[in-house]
Amino acid sequence: MSITAIRGFNDILPGDSDIWRRVEEEAYRIFSGYGFSEIKTPVAEKTELFLRSIGETTDIVEKEMYTFQDRHGDSLTLRPEGTAPVVRAYIEHKLYTAPVSKLYYTGPMFRYERPQKGRYRQFYQIGAEVMGDESPRADAEALSMLMSFFANIGVAGVELQINSLGDANCRPAYKEKLKAYLAGVKGSLCENCLRRMDTNPLRALDCKASGCIEATKDAPSIVDSLCEGCASHFGTVRKYLKLSGIDARINPRMVRGLDYYTKTTFEITSTGLGSQNAVAAGGRYDGLVKELGGPETPCFGFAIGMERVALILKETSAISKKPLTVFIALGEKAEEASVAILKAWREKGLKVMEDFSPGSLKSRMKRADRAGARYTVIMGDDELAKGEVSVKDMRTSAQEMLSFEAAAQRISLG
RNA sequence: GUGGGCGUAGCUCAACGGUUAGAGCGCUGGACUGUGACUCCGGAGGCUGGGGGUUCGAAACCCCUCGUCCACCCCA
Structure with missing residues (x-):
């Protein structure tokens, strides 16, 4: 094996x-x-941006970031998520002078x-x-948009789970309440949950260890502890x-991995993905813009994986493509003539690929078939003499000599 | 970071520690000198991931390493 791609970095092939x-x-x-416009931000940011937004004690920051020094010694990080950079750009370019900004990115x-x-x-x-x-209707609308998106691309079997994590008013009190509860069942908690009991007790609710599931069964629910x-x-x-016709399961145990979430959080899962079953997730982050130096700005956002x-679509849906035509010119005269014909056809929007290979017609027909041609157009001496081309339908094997015009018409039908 | 499975032809996989490592698909040529997909016949293609060890003999057994997949952790 010679040089390969970096581990965990994939090529997306045709x-x-x-x-x-x-x-x-x-x-x-x-x-x-829904009124969203695209924003493109750099793939790298100053490391500090992520330390301050995602949270210093989160797994992402603690062990998952691609952080490096540039030649001037600045600490840079390949973005581990998209929200922080968008917020940074929002503040930097004073987008908050508009009443509301709806932005999307890929x-x-x-x-x-x-x-x-x-x-x-x-x-x-x-x-x-x-x-x-700040309107809760913004949350609901964004979720509704997301569900439409999944329905439209044909991802079935998705489930929406929502929760509210409260805000600066009620979360600290709930955290204390939960901490006190956890202290009482300490003995059955897993090592991980014990370790972060003080810093991030909410995680225990989300833990899959059987001991923790059992121990937190009667833990106080965040949903019952929200402020007015x-x-x-x-x-x-x-x-x-x-009202939007969307089913949502309320899951008071759902906790997000990033510190900046407030109030509404959600996760959309799908079956058939193995263990990583979330296809989209997000929530409200009312404090982040201010935290990063902007004005108080309530926000709601999400990301789709x-x-x-x-992966899901690959299993379930076939995508239809424009039919492909392969053009085979036999001999130099035909090759020369093909230039103008193909140019004209492509200007009509036809999808035509010429086969330049020197092989026999047989082998070239085979190549056309392999390329997935719906039609093969052949131009040799006979056709040249008449100023026509032969069009072969690769599905039915029917073949006909047609004028350039008629041929173009035929292959455009698919 | 932890645990497990798997690395053999372009792909999917065979081969008890024992001749020259095989098959299907794909590729290529021919049967059919201008006709694919079906059929038949031929051909090319391998440092068995890499390194070390055990053995008369290793694709196989042992160790190391790299890669990959699945899971844990966590997340989109």
């Missing part, structure tokens, strides 16, 4: 790339229908994790952020989800 393109195009189409993210099905070191996300809107504002926000989100969506 075939797969068609699925990717369709997913991205559908996202653009649907999101823009691109690669980087996390140094052990690769696994649906999890890679470079992975693509499609994300969207509603910035400057958060409770009413959560209620309205649920009401509007219902491209590879995971592609």
